[in-house]
Amino acid sequence: MSNKINIGVVGAGIYGHYHLNTYTTDNNVKKVVFCDTNEERLQATEKEYNIKGYSSVKEMLKNEELDAISIATPDPYHYEPMKDAILGGIKNIFVEKPLATTVEEGEELIKIAKENNVRVAVDFHKRWDPAYLAIKNDIANNKDKIVRGYMALDDIIDVPLKWFNWTEKSSPAWFLGVHCYDLIRFITESEVKRVYAVGNKQVLVNKGCNTYDSMQTILEMEDGSNWTVENSWILPNSFPKSNDGQLIIISEKGYYKNESYRGLNQYNQDKASVPNYLFMNFTENDASGFGVQPMKDFITAVINNTPFIADAFDGIQATRIAEAVHKSIITKEIISL
Numbered sequence: 001m002s003n004k005i006n007i008g009v010v011g012a013g014i015y016g017h018y019h020l021n022t023y024t025t026d027n028n029v030k031k032v033v034f035c036d037t038n039e040e041r042l043q044a045t046e047k048e049y050n051i052k053g054y055s056s057v058k059e060m061l062k063n064e065e066l067d068a069i070s071i072a073t074p075d076p077y078h079y080e081p082m083k084d085a086i087l088g089g090i091k092n093i094f095v096e097k098p099l100a101t102t103v104e105e106g107e108e109l110i111k112i113a114k115e116n117n118v119r120v121a122v123d124f125h126k127r128w129d130p131a132y133l134a135i136k137n138d139i140a141n142n143k144d145k146i147v148r149g150y151m152a153l154d155d156i157i158d159v160p161l162k163w164f165n166w167t168e169k170s171s172p173a174w175f176l177g178v179h180c181y182d183l184i185r186f187i188t189e190s191e192v193k194r195v196y197a198v199g200n201k202q203v204l205v206n207k208g209c210n211t212y213d214s215m216q217t218i219l220e221m222e223d224g225s226n227w228t229v230e231n232s233w234i235l236p237n238s239f240p241k242s243n244d245g246q247l248i249i250i251s252e253k254g255y256y257k258n259e260s261y262r263g264l265n266q267y268n269q270d271k272a273s274v275p276n277y278l279f280m281n282f283t284e285n286d287a288s289g290f291g292v293q294p295m296k297d298f299i300t301a302v303i304n305n306t307p308f309i310a311d312a313f314d315g316i317q318a319t320r321i322a323e324a325v326h327k328s329i330i331t332k333e334i335i336s337l
């Protein structure tokens with residue numbers, strides 16, 4: 001492989017634009033193309049970036065020599081483009097979280113990826129968040145042991161109601177929870193043993209959207225730590241950020257608390273906000289922040305043939321936990337993994 005690679009982005013929606021912004025300004029990328037099944041979006045994106053777009057993965061692969069693809073289709077639709085890419089000869093895939101919204105689909109993807117020698121990276125960007133890395137390092141340096149953890153990640157209600165047309169096929173656990181489950185696995189370097197969860201369906205259902213408002217989960221980890229994870233999709237739109245998050249850890253030797261508020265209050269005209277300036281920053285020639293770093297690291301790992309920081313195994317583990325969360329809510333039982 002030459003030093004620079006060619007990449008195809010699949011899905012040019014909200015997050016696909018972040019992929020495009022990142023790859024089109026990455027010095028390690030030679031060429032960026034994309035595909036989107038929505039004709040209007042395809043044309044608008046071609047104009048916006050002055051790059052070639054296609055209407056499907058298959059068409060894109062027929063016409064381009066690609067080293068990698070980067071999938072940003074809706075949560076329930078990662079399976080088909082990923083399968084088409086694997087069977088179409090692509091050897092390196094970056095996929096948005098969750099890897100899949102069923103364990104069955106995720107396992108099949110992993111099986112065919114293995115059979116075809118394909119490497120898969122999953123976008124669990126919280127592993128790159130400097131606050132969480134500092135906590136993880138401090139615990140390791142102190143040879144500390146986590147006793148109890150709490151993690152919350154919540155979105156304003158416009159996210160499920162206005163941002164997507166696939167909300168009912170996802171949930172706070174699929175969209176937000178998987179970030180938490182993955183980060184907990186990452187920080188504890190341990191797996192989930194048992195899951196118990198409860199959920200509410202009140203507010204969104206009353207607005208004609210059949211998914212959970214809130215999902216609360218207890219995770220028992222193999223290292224003996226116990227965690228509570230809370231995810232909701234109904235924060236009022238007046239919240240000055242589209243999402244909110246907290247992480248609290250009590251360990252044998254310490255106490256850690258992180259809020260997603262990053263210390264900046266911003267007042268523009270009639271709107272106040274608390275932007276997460278550490279997450280993503282785009283200029284004409286550059287992309288930076290822990291939200292784009294997974295994509296940049298994916299490119300360098302492909303070029304250097306080095307391991308991915310979050311791979312297909314991490315993807316399927318988060319999918320297993322999210323599926324167990326849904327099952328526990330419905331059956332009211334504790335689910336062993």
Ligand SMILES: NC(=O)c1ccc[n+]([C@@H]2O[C@H](COP(=O)([O-])OP(=O)(O)OC[C@H]3O[C@@H](n4cnc5c(N)ncnc54)[C@H](O)[C@@H]3O)[C@@H](O)[C@H]2O)c1
Pocket residue numbers: 010011012013014015016035036037038041055056057072073074075077080081096097098123124125163164165175
């Ligand atoms: N890493 C993160 O923190 C983060 C944050 C937000 C969203 N995401 C993830 O990104 C993914 C996309 O979310 P979004 O907000 O951009 O959704 P979106 O609805 O804005 O965009 C999805 C796009 O995919 C296109 N599409 C659908 N099926 C396709 C297919 N088979 N082939 C090609 N294009 C197809 C749609 O036309 C649309 O343009 C989701 O899985 C979501 O969870 C990740």
